[in-house]
Amino acid sequence: MIPFFLRVAHAFLAKALNAFTVLFAAATLCFVVLQLTPGDPVLAILGGGSVNATPETLAVARHEYGLDRPLPVQYGLYLTRLAQGQFGNSFSQHMPVVDVLRSQAPPTLELMAAAFIVAWLFALLSTVPTVRRRWFGPVASSLETISAGLPPFWLGLLLLWAFSFEFGLFPPAGTRGVLSIVLPALALGIPLGGFLAQVTRESFDLALDEPCVLTARARGMDERAVRLRHVLRHALLPGVDLSAWGIGALVGNAVAIEMIFSRKGIGRELFLAVSGHDMPLVAGIILFIAAIYIIAGFLADLLRRLIDPRLKALHS
């Protein structure tokens, strides 16, 4: 018998190793894509074509960012540095990429967390009390489908227009305070909530037919307790699985949302970095996002096992 903790450690190591190779490949992908990008990176470093820089300045910049080396060497250096946790310096921000991430990631993570909470609240409130209910069910279900189809940036614009410009209920911009996060979190969270609600509704409906639900009812349990204590747990899994994907969708959509609401964050930073061809920053942000995504996957996996302990026995 292999001890349980060893098996867990082994599984964890295997996953971590896989995650590592995935990150390595993602880094390579960034490198390749950015190498294929047209334009002289030095011009990007010095702020575009309107540079009046002297040849000396150009040469120094080229050297400082290692752009005077052959490509394979650049790639090697890039990977070596990444392996050491050095993302290099951002061309456009004049600061280490790590510092950019340190200052820009928290607001985005806060926004994502808020949006995620909105999404799950929506998904649960919309499904748990309404599944198979005569009138509320169809109405909630239609609402969910519509929500899932809303582009977040469009919803964001409409929310901004209605609640900020017209009614003045929320501040139109910024990264300050609880109020400023409400509208962007709704814009990001509602569409994701729609998706979560759709899968949760389906699994909830299926779970209502589980024999153990009948057993619970036959025990004399009331409907609310049956739904909350038995059905919900069975219905959560697809939503949890989707959540990992949802984190990625949140990051992607955060780009537009942060711009609309003029919030600081890695989404907006990523867009600026991509359009400024600021390679170290792009690579840093993408790797950071990939890491978040992988961690989200881990957490979702963990959560699945918590919700359904049978999986522990099956997969570890």
Next chain:
Amino acid sequence: MSALPDPVLHVEDLSVSFATPRGHTVAVQNLSFTLKPGQVVALVGESGSGKSVTARSIIGLTGAGGHVSARRLSLGDDDLRDLPERRWRDIRGRRIGMVLQDALVALDPLRPVGREIAESLAVHRRGTAKERTRKVLELLEQVGIREPDLRARQRPDELSGGLRQRALIASAIAMSPSLLIADEPTTALDPTVQAQILDLFSSLRDRGTGLLLISHDLGFVAKLADEIIVLEHGKVVEQGPAARILTAPKHPYTITLLEADPSRHPARPVAPEPTGDSLLEARDLSFIRKGPDGVIRPIISDVTLTLRRGRTLGLIGESGSGKTTTSRIIAGLLQPDTGTVSFRGEPWVAAGAQPVPERMRRPRRRFMALIYQDPLSSFDPRWTVFDILSDALSAAGEPKANHTDRIGELLERVRLPCSIARRRPGGISGGQRQRVAIARAVAVKPDLLICDEPVSALDVSVQAQVLDLLEELQRDFGLACLFISHDMGVIRRMCDDVVVMQEGRIIEVGTAADVLIRPRHSFTQSLLTAATKLSASLPVVA
């Protein structure tokens, strides 16, 4: 017993119907019976007979769209018709308990069984949390579970089939209800376990619990029931004291049911001593896999068997004993870790460095046909029955031009209407599907038929028909057959020779007559005892 008022259940003219998009469907019609403590009423019928609906209606859980009407439906002094939901909740669990089929899903699979049982108590606000914990252990002991402390903390999937079914019963009797409804309480359990559960029910009855026992299996209820109600398509076809119904059934359907029971069937006539050529020989097969706990263990080991032309070899064992693995290796679908198989005198499967390549097997595959327990998954869902059979005929090298005629013949042979050829397997009944599977199997004119639990998913009456058909075809075509089943009755009826498997090993080999009448191995004996127990009260019709 709890001091509750008169706990007698009166059901008179109970009818249940459902609203569907196509109008009302009547599920049960004019059912009447009375259930008293210490008494057992059995509802017997096949799928769709309305027996489960009845059970649910009695505790007010008919389901969406269901409409219940009755001249009388009362528990003691309480009229159960139009009872408000609050009152129903008071009755459920406390005055009427319910046990469902398959505790693996009937108990919440995500929670330890102890919590499930405690919930039965908590719902009715019985005691403090601490008292409930103690009561849970008592209950587990009461239903015959040893080490209740450990078991209470395990989930249904961590318990054996018998233990979890007991735990389910414990959760149903937690509030000591005077009546218990058991809906197919032992289906899908191994016969030895079934027998144990049966004992548990009889002890509950002896302690004064009234039982409404629901089953498709007359044999199972025979031992326990005081009164038997036979249902067909929602109608009561026969109702009366158990002894009378079992010995002198009046209604043809009851008779069909009784006769369908394979164990009531005469055993296969003793075949002449094995003389035919050896068609298939398996030597020293073993198959090793890493289990879910990371431990490498053999699924089967040292399996050796011989099958001669025209004979039927029965492979019997409980679930997990390695029957299916053996059959898949023999079918050349799974590469064994050791051992060889030869088929029609040529190498068919070989383990180790020089396996027989699939390319070598392919031309001979048509001489071996397979019938699966779940025929549906063995059919491409896009194909019609015609496509499926035509595909098999092509495999056997039949020219396309003949297909239509041959398919007509095949369908006739397996007693299916020709119109079924245009339908897809998803749209026909389970019995029909198995017939299509049989038609496909015989279409290639094989020498050997491998049947893996071919009837265990079917209703008893359908089982009988399919077995009849198989027997007939085997006789007519002179097929050899490897027949896998967990059901002693089926094996006895179908097989000339028997191999008994336990935990991946063959523990007994012999002719059916020898093994089934004079088992040598203790495990075989216990299998037989259990099977006898479950149908012993049924007289054998000669």
Next chain:
Amino acid sequence: MVSAFFVWSLRRKMTRRAVPLAMAMSLLSVAGCRQHKNHKEATGPVSGGTLVYATDREPVCLDPHVHGDMPQVFVAEQFLDSLVAMDKGGKILPWLATDWTVSEDGRAWTFHLRRDVAFTDGTAFNAAAVRANLDHIANPHTLSSTAGGYIKQYVKTDVIDDYTAVVHLDRPYAAFLEVLAQGFLGMESPVALLRPRDENCQSPVGSGPFRVVHWDRQNEIVLERNPAYRWGPPTARHTGAAWLDRIVWRIIPEASVRFASLQAGEVDVIDSLPPEAETPAQHNPDLWLLKADLPGNPTNGTLNLRREPFGDIRVREAFVRSADIPGALSSVFFGHYRRAGGPLSPSTPFYSPETEHHGDYDPDRARLLLDEAGWTARTADGIRVRNGVPLQVHIPMRSSLSASIRTLWEQVQATARATGFDVILENADDTTVNDRESRWDYDVRVGYWNTNTADVLRIVFSSAFLGPPGPQGGIHQNAAGYSDPGFDRIINAALLTTDPEERQKLYTQAQEIVAAAFLQITTYPQSTRMALSGAVHDVRIEPSLNVTSLYDAWIAR
């Protein structure tokens, strides 16, 4: 956000580039600030309070020596002082330098410095500090764009005594003082400059009325009053410390959000007021506007003569006359922007009104010209064709251009199509557009050039500016690729004379030549546009680079 901010970025950059090149000229006044009504009258300046200023673009580095982009000087103006100041008339005034002399050969400048100035880190301002600053800018590791354009001539600084510094140049440089007046060459603490470049970016130390407290990237820069400040510029309206306690310099790229924040009272001042917000701003009694048209070469599309179809003057004229600019100004710009039809904005010195209507919308004449030029055939959808080649005009559009300017070009596209031009607006990110422009890969380049002299014509159209500024690239400033010896002669002659009449004559001639060559579709003059809360008073536009100064500003609460 992409919207307004790029118009700004472009303008600011160009201003920077333009100024030194204009140095030989006498600097005339920035077109008068137009203040709007609604400005609440108050008793007088009040000390204290926090002013929230919202702008569209974030500086990449707070040290304006590094890189050198307009958002940097906008904020640097609040915490850096310069050696000299410049007034609205373009006159150079003493500031940190009390007086100065230049040697006979024009290569050695001697500056005498104020003795009571200290940086906010306690370091004294002295001759060594001047040397440290100029050396810092000239050091290639600073990655200064300014170094190449502004003080390329710099050799070294000699410290004569604590308060006397001699700056050596390798050749005479008449514009040196004007350059020193710009925020890009603001004086920073030499101690702070010793830190690594990127650290200095985060928290530069100056001697100005405010000091940088905190920079929360993408969000805000917080500045606090320097209580010891006693050396304000001569252009200021008061002396002593600034009135405001704090400035929160907020970055709100999205134009509509920025204006909404002002309306909601979240911020006190916004710059880059978008045209669509101007009418509501005027009608809002709680707001007032501060606007200034900028002189120079107005917002335009410059036609590339180096390739077909615009090598042919007839096609150029036809294209210019196909564009209905007034129509666009009245719709997208809500009539708030005046038309600039000639090569110079009307507020530029020596502006000649004659050229204003030279390229007016005249589709009939455009058609005639195209027929003449041989573009007679047409494709099924009405695009003109010559020798099988369709009449296509490729215009790279930066993804960051504002919606207004995009719409303007879409309207040009639509009206030009009516005469048979297939105008292709090609969206791309800024880096890609820069790259294309440096390779002459465009038919029309969208841009503008702000400076307060007619000499801008020399930068934009003379053959001296056909090459890239640096040997490794950068964009040629003569975007048309126009080369006319006659024009070069006139424009260079204008630099040599100081007689206003003679200059007027020469510049008028130059404008006529350029206008007759149909090198640009000109649209409207660039402008500084601020909207302010009624409680905010005395916000100034500093003349040297037309940037905001909040030294005099105060809030009546």
Next chain:
Amino acid sequence: MTDMILPALRRRVPGFIMPVLTLRHVGPLLAAFYLLLLVAAAIAPTLFTHIDPMAIEPRDAFQGPSLSHPFGTDQSGRDVLARVIHGARQSLLLGISAITLALSFATVLALVGGLGGRLAEKSVRWLLDVMFSIPSLVLALLFTATLGSGIVPLIVAIGVGSAAGYGRIVFGQVLAVRRAGYVEAARALGHAPAGIIVRHILPNAFRPLIVMGTMGIGQMIVWSASLSFLGLGARPPAAEWGTMLSMGRDFVAEAWWMTFFPGLAIVVTMLATTIAGRSLQRLIEGRVS
């Protein structure tokens, strides 16, 4: 062998939008009708409007919705309704091309991984993990840096960016079908692998593609709108919904209709394709079971 009636009655279509029985078919019918109109508008927009979507009329700029301009006018005085109708072609083309690209890519990967042996299976799984580790939109944004902007780069960016997600589904499907009972049954009948692949694995593995494809069109339009929104979309003056939105957002305070209606078109299209996809799924499932 419990009763079959109850579950059969309860069985409902998962996620079906109009759960009220009588309204069951209204949703799909409306969706089909809308999609028909959409395709018609894409092919022959002049059937629906005679107003030129490119014709500018500066004097009519920023007109709110009215009888003559039901969706209002934009900043150049162009009719927003006409532009939305004419935009159907670009948007639909974009959606269909992008999903086709994504599914083709996914299919190739799935086939290589599913049928190419153990090494191929591992490699494909890893490759999908890598691609999936970067969210689709972020990946698409990264690609646009290289490809530049315009419709074709947009299609490629979105298509390749979202391929990983679809790849996982198709790959899973191929693996599932490969292990299906009927594939084994075909093997047992002695059919050759090539025949099994062609006759069983491909058709069954790709059966969900039509559903995914239908639903994907809407999703792709939404995603491409996100990129268009960031200024990387179609070339002006082309009427494309995402680009219209992108332009409208600067004027949202003054002219909400410029943002609202193109966005509404996107939302309704997404809804319609979702409903249509589910109905198709129901049809296909209904046919086989």
